[in-house]
Amino acid sequence: xxxxxxxxxxxxxxxxxxxxxxxxxxxxxxxxxxxxxLLNSVNINFIAFGHYYDDYRGQIFxxxxxxxxxxxxxxxxxxxxxxxxxxSTLKVDEVTMMKx
Amino acid sequence: MDQGFFLLxxxxxxxxxxxxxxxxxxxxxxxxxxACFLQVSAIFVLLEAPLLAVIQIFVYVGAIMxxxxxxxxxxxxxxxxxxxFLPGSNLPVLVLLVLLGVEMxxxxxxxxxxSVAEPVAMRTGxxxxxxxxxxxxxxxxxxxxxxxxxxxALIGAIVLARKEPR
Numbered sequence: 462x463x464x465x466x467x468x469x470x471x472x473x474x475x476x477x478x479x480x481x482x483x484x485x486x487x488x489x490x491x492x493x494x495x496x497x498x499l500l501n502s503v504n505i506n507f508i509a510f511g512h513y514y515d516d517y518r519g520q521i522f523x524x525x526x527x528x529x530x531x532x533x534x535x536x537x538x539x540x541x542x543x544x545x546x547x548x549s550t551l552k553v554d555e556v557t558m559m560k561x
Numbered sequence: 562m563d564q565g566f567f568l569l570x571x572x573x574x575x576x577x578x579x580x581x582x583x584x585x586x587x588x589x590x591x592x593x594x595x596a597c598f599l600q601v602s603a604i605f606v607l608l609e610a611p612l613l614a615v616i617q618i619f620v621y622v623g624a625i626m627x628x629x630x631x632x633x634x635x636x637x638x639x640x641x642x643x644x645x646f647l648p649g650s651n652l653p654v655l656v657l658l659v660l661l662g663v664e665m666x667x668x669x670x671x672x673x674x675x676s677v678a679e680p681v682a683m684r685t686g687x688x689x690x691x692x693x694x695x696x697x698x699x700x701x702x703x704x705x706x707x708x709x710x711x712x713x714a715l716i717g718a719i720v721l722a723r724k725e726p727r
Contacts, residue, residue: 463567463607466675471571471604473669475578475597477662482582484654485646490587490633494594497625498578501601504613512608513680517695520610524696527620528707532714534625538632539721545636546724554647 468509475502489544489551493537500530567607574600585645587633595626612689 475498482495504523511519545551548558577597584590598621605614669675696704 462679463563464676466669467564467567467571468604468608469669469675470666471574473662473665474575475601476665477658478575478578478582480661481654481658484658485651486582487644487647488587490629490636491581491590494581494590494629497594497621498581498597501598501621504617505601505604508605508608508610508613512610515680517692520613520692521696521700523610523613524616525703525707527616528711531620531625532711534628535714535718536721538628539718541632542635542722551636552644 465509465513468505472502472506472509475499475505487552487554489541489553489556492553493534493541497530497534500526563607567604570600570603570607574604583645588630591626591629591633594629595622598622598626609688612692 479495479498479502482498483492486492486495504526507519507523507526509519511517511523541551544556548556550556574597577593577600580593581590581597584593598617602614602617602622605611605617
């Protein structure tokens with residue numbers, strides 16, 4: 462059997478890579494995709510703990526995370542389309558409309 | 562056997578995640594993320610959560626990534642290809658990320674709570690039945706709230722992406 466900490470370490474690695482994408486990339490689309498990666502690495506942890514401690518709540522929380530992620534992506538891409546139509550830029554550092 | 566499969570899927574998912582962050586073209590990033598999600602769903606199968614693996618493929622690979630690719634097709638991404646990373650010095654961010662990763666690894670590896678080698682109890686079939694009983698009996702209210710959130714997001718996305726009537 463695979464020990465539990467292997468799964469946790471995989472979650473940590475994917476989380477750090479996703480955080481690097483969120484903090485470093487300039488393209489808003491890639492930032493959103495890295496956000497998906499972050500949420501997915503958290504799901505790995507939920508399901509690993511649920512499996513090793515024989516608790517179904519891990520899987521249920523993962524289902525909720527997936528559902529809320531779908532809602533988040535729909536709204537984020539809607540905002541992105543509106544942004545590209547009004548401002549025609551996809552660079553994170555050029556979207557400063559709310560700065561005042 | 563299990564360990565070999567886990568190492569294979571984990572290595573493939575990490576490589577795909579690195580490709581996602583480092584690729585120049587957003588389309589390549591989207592395809593790498595798709596590959597990463599497939600590996601993660603294989604890891605869910607290793608964790609004896611086949612329902613979650615199928616949901617992962619349906620929702621993430623089937624719906625969310627197709628949405629991403631549609632938006633990439635709608636928006637001109639050629640100007641974004643030129644510069645991958647934020648301008649200016651990225652050193653503080655890198656230091657922060659390394660600190661975050663080292664902190665989590667130290668916490669995980671030094672604690673004996675994560676060293677469980679075997680699952681507490683082996684499951685005896687009927688897993689989806691038990692899962693759905695828990696979901697629809699104990700977590701019915703959160704389930705309904707999630708459906709309302711999805712409906713609100715649906716309407717919000719339509720309103721946001723619509724052209725304003727002149």
